[in-house]
Amino acid sequence: MEVQDYLKKLKNKGYTSYIVGGYTRDYLLGLNSFDVDITTAATPNDVRKVFNINGKDNFGSIRIKDEPYIIDITTFRKEISYSGRKPKVVFIEEVLEDLFRRDFTINAICLDDNLEVYDPLGGFEDLKSKTIRVIGDIAKKFQEDPLRILRAIRFAVIYDFEIEENAYRFIKENGRLLKSLSYKRKIEELDLMFNSPFYQKALDLLEDLNLLDALGLKLEKDYFVPKTRIGIWIYVNPVEAYPFSKLDKKRMSDIRAILALGDIDRKTIFTYGIKNALIAGNLLGIKEDKIVSIYDSLPIKSESELVIDGDTIKSVLNLNSSLKIGKIKSDVLYEVLKGTLKNERSILIKYLLENWK
Numbered sequence: 001m002e003v004q005d006y007l008k009k010l011k012n013k014g015y016t017s018y019i020v021g022g023y024t025r026d027y028l029l030g031l032n033s034f035d036v037d038i039t040t041a042a043t044p045n046d047v048r049k050v051f052n053i054n055g056k057d058n059f060g061s062i063r064i065k066d067e068p069y070i071i072d073i074t075t076f077r078k079e080i081s082y083s084g085r086k087p088k089v090v091f092i093e094e095v096l097e098d099l100f101r102r103d104f105t106i107n108a109i110c111l112d113d114n115l116e117v118y119d120p121l122g123g124f125e126d127l128k129s130k131t132i133r134v135i136g137d138i139a140k141k142f143q144e145d146p147l148r149i150l151r152a153i154r155f156a157v158i159y160d161f162e163i164e165e166n167a168y169r170f171i172k173e174n175g176r177l178l179k180s181l182s183y184k185r186k187i188e189e190l191d192l193m194f195n196s197p198f199y200q201k202a203l204d205l206l207e208d209l210n211l212l213d214a215l216g217l218k219l220e221k222d223y224f225v226p227k228t229r230i231g232i233w234i235y236v237n238p239v240e241a242y243p244f245s246k247l248d249k250k251r252m253s254d255i256r257a258i259l260a261l262g263d264i265d266r267k268t269i270f271t272y273g274i275k276n277a278l279i280a281g282n283l284l285g286i287k288e289d290k291i292v293s294i295y296d297s298l299p300i301k302s303e304s305e306l307v308i309d310g311d312t313i314k315s316v317l318n319l320n321s322s323l324k325i326g327k328i329k330s331d332v333l334y335e336v337l338k339g340t341l342k343n344e345r346s347i348l349i350k351y352l353l354e355n356w357k
């Protein structure tokens with residue numbers, strides 16, 4: 001089924017329905033997108049009947065997976081009160097009020113079952129003029145849910161749009177609202193910004209809007225701005241509370257270890273890998289060519305390429321202490337890396353006998 005066929009099925013049973021949000025936004029920008037948000041007059045029970053499914057709903061939203069699409073079908077609703085970020089919602093029959101509860105006009109453009117635009121809030125105009133405009137009362141919208149502040153910046157960054165000036169001013173004066181947001185949400189939004197080709201704009205906006213402090217970030221201005229997400233995370237020096245994945249943590253600590261050395265040589269590239277070395281090089285302002293050519297000149301690229309292993313050392317030197325064997329192995333490895341010893345079995349064994357016997 002095409003995405004609009006979901007709308008046709010709902011419409012055939014009499015339920016007004018539109019595609020709204022990110023899918024519509026990206027469709028009109030000519031971008032691919034696979035998360036489809038459908039807003040509909042049908043209740044979750046109606047939706048189950050129309051599509052002959054019996055899955056559970058998540059606060060009135062039913063998810064259908066239809067490779068490559070993930071389709072969330074959500075009943076028209078309005079929010080009647082807020083506690084924390086969680087609104088109390090009631091279902092309604094008209095789409096218009098459902099659009100008012102949304103964050104920005106560019107996220108409230110509807111597509112009907114012929115992929116025609118229905119756009120009572122003027123989001124398509126804002127999309128064309130690259131403007132992030134808040135729907136309704138700016139202060140109220142940002143106070144109700146401060147995540148919207150980060151969403152505004154995220155959209156401005158990833159599409160290279162501008163935040164409308166009154167909203168911009170409000171954000172600039174109310175950055176402290178971000179303090180109530182969980183670090184998980186902060187990481188999600190910042191990751192999207194730092195992954196964008198316009199990451200520099202993210203840094204400029206966060207700084208100009210005075211949000212760094214409320215986000216627990218501090219720019220490391222002694223470094224150059226790196227080009228990749230992980231490098232940028234190091235550049236913004238986040239507080240401990242940010243819940244990075246294990247993998248991200250490991251990479252950040254490896255890159256920081258290189259930075260602490262202050263220079264990038266053969267041993268560093270060998271130990272921490274070319275990817276991490278390149279990012280550290282970005283931060284230190286060392287040319288990528290230089291790092292790549294050092295890497296290319298490495299006689300071995302990983303420990304497993306060394307032609308002798310721990311067992312060889314053990315038998316040649318008649319040793320038992322694995323601590324000692326490890327120490328000797330890293331000595332041999334280092335000599336091979338420096339180029340003072342060729343990675344050939346007879347040469348390395350000779351070296352062992354002459355230096356470690």
Ligand code: ATP
Pocket residue numbers: 020021022023035037101102103104107108145147148
């Ligand atoms: P993306 O999927 O790229 O993150 P999106 O705009 O589709 O962007 P979703 O979280 O999928 O974001 O939300 C779908 C739609 O729901 C949004 O386009 C917007 O209309 C509305 N929405 C999402 N989050 C909020 C929010 N915090 N406040 C108000 N409306 C929101």
Ligand code: MG
Pocket residue numbers: 021022023035036037
């Ligand atoms: Mg979406």
